[in-house]
Amino acid sequence: MLALASAMGIGRFAYTPILPAMIEALDLSKARAGLIASANFVGYLAGALAAAAPRLPGSRRAWFLGSLLLGAATTAGMGMAGSLPGFLLLRLIGGTASAFVLVLGSALVLDHLTAAGRGSLSALHFAGVGLGIAASAALVTALEKAGADWRMLWLVVGGTAAAVVPLVVWLVPGEATAPRPTSVAAPAARRPSGLGRLALCHGLFGFGYVVTATFLVAVVRASPEAQVLEPAVWLLVGLAALPSTAAWGWAGTRFGPRRAYAAACLLEALGVAAGGLWTTPAGALLAAALLGGTFMGITALGFAAARALAPDDQRRAFALTTAGFGVGQIAGPVMAGLLLDRTGGFAAPSLLAAGALLLAALLITRGCGTSVGGGPNEVG
Template identity: 50%
Template sequence: MHEIGRSPVSLALGGLLALAAAMGIGRFVYTPILPYMADGLSMPAQDGGLIASANFLGYLAGALLGSSSRLRGDPRTWFLGALVASALTSAAMAFTAQVEMFLVIRFMSGVASAFVLVFSAALVLERLTLSGRADLSALFFAGVGIGIAFSAILIAFLGHIAATWEHLWLASAGATLVFAGGAAVLVPKTTPALTETTKPNLQDAPKPEASGSLAGLFIAYGLFGFGYVITATFVSTIARTVPALQPAEPWVWLCVGVCAAPSILIWNRIANRIRPRPAFALACVLEAAGVAMTALSQHPLVFLFGAALLGVTFMGITALGLTQARRHAEALGPDRARTLLAGVTASFGLGQVAGPWFAGQLHAMTGSFQAPSLAAAAALIAAGLIVLR
């Protein structure tokens, strides 16, 4: 088992399982469970949006805390502990019906998700680079999409057999623990030894590009966070509440996850061909089109295609934005790199926090998710234009 853990592919798979558990399930399983909670608790959309915002606020706090140089300790211990915490917070959702408790639990879940991402990425990506297999980072990040797809299948199956929303949360917690066990086995405590022939393979990473406006990057990344998260939170709810779209509900979140899994590999290659900034702008436009389709169309196939566009772009935009941030960090020097990356993370996180709350409030006023979804599409277009300039 120790030898398996030293394989770069197994290491990447261990990281994939960690992200699938903490991000694909722990962070995003709320989307397919939300319609069941709304029905079972008669919960209005503004409460659903507020709970989602609490999770994203916790993710923001966790990302900033996890990136702090003051936080010491073994990254493996941190991310495995955070995986257990993610499972526990999912299970805790089944034992209350109070919105205030949901807010606290989902905030804690957001912190745990961020810790898994920060510490597993720091550990796995460093070891992959030292092993000369940095190209396997795309496999590592595919965990988010695979976790989303898995959670979609799990929730659709349990919903089909009439499981309650409480059972859905408990099943998600159990799945998280299983994935965490796989990550613990595949990510060893020791670092693979280097050989003289070991050379990093970066052929799939975007090539460096001269940095543009730093302020523009901050604004664009915040707008992207706002733009993607509204549909990413409410797309299953939209499918359930629009009668013509109900046949698409079991498939919509699965569609997002399946398309998200290979998206970073796809957008890295696109960025190598047309440069990262135009690639970022193109992805924003495609995502805006997908968001608009989920808002305006009542045809299930068009709705699913819009969800597919969301899935194939949101992780790619995330990676491309961080690529641009690293370009700025290289120019500013190592002393300010951590501060810059924390600032970009904060901008993105604030957009994520604002999106679900805004959508819930606007839904309460209009009775529809159409207006907030179109606002999200406009924000994505604006983000693409800012980065392109």
């Protein structure tokens, strides 16, 4: 839980609440802001592909902990950079580190939980993202009220991300004490059927959610009506994300993973559209609640589906699914930033993102990842 709070909730998503201060201080265009966000996702994609390497040298735990430290360092480093190339490089490296933490950390944690007969606690692991988002939102709000500039915001949230690393070292034991299944390291003869289709659905999801996830706070600050809610919207995203993995895990168990995945995409599409078309306090709150309440649930359902498709090679399955997700994330902020600069409003990028989520919902119900099946016990 703490690992994802540090690497994902803070390292990856702190950019959203800090972005408005950066735009004002540095006179960043929306296109450049989107480019910086996409650099993180390019690194995320590269990290996911690297984590899938069948002969990754060293132990998974060493890569996991090293990536956790690197992610915290690059987050703090954003406060010391002063140029677009520096921002791009730091976000690129940070994105790579976050993918290693997600892929290798999730494989480690889920292996330990499975070995201990406590697989149902996997929802707590993914809830760390919501915890990190809520913590970074509260930190940024408090610091801005105290007069901190954008540089100090990055330094403090980066320091917070680093502070939890010793706890993670203590909580996640070495692999010798809880070895992964011997089949994990075995080379796969071929990619399990259905992983490519699942990656496509996850790519559409990545494109759809990331537009609002990148620009929500900036859009709220620019709205005279909703501006008063700026301190609350990103905190609400994090708080809604905390129980969402468990809730969507239950839905996957009760109704089948594909139906749950489709339902979550439909709800998220509603929230994304509301964020762009209904720029009022009610619209902002609805967008924040539906974004936070679905995006980690969809991520967890995708991981559960990948595990079911490739139970003997989870690391590779996680990495391929994450890679599809990463491709969608790369395109989303750049395209949204260009549309924001061109149209001056958030409606066009929001509708495009909502359309991608609707397509993901359609594909998942029409056979995307059909090898996963629809049985009630495949997500838990």
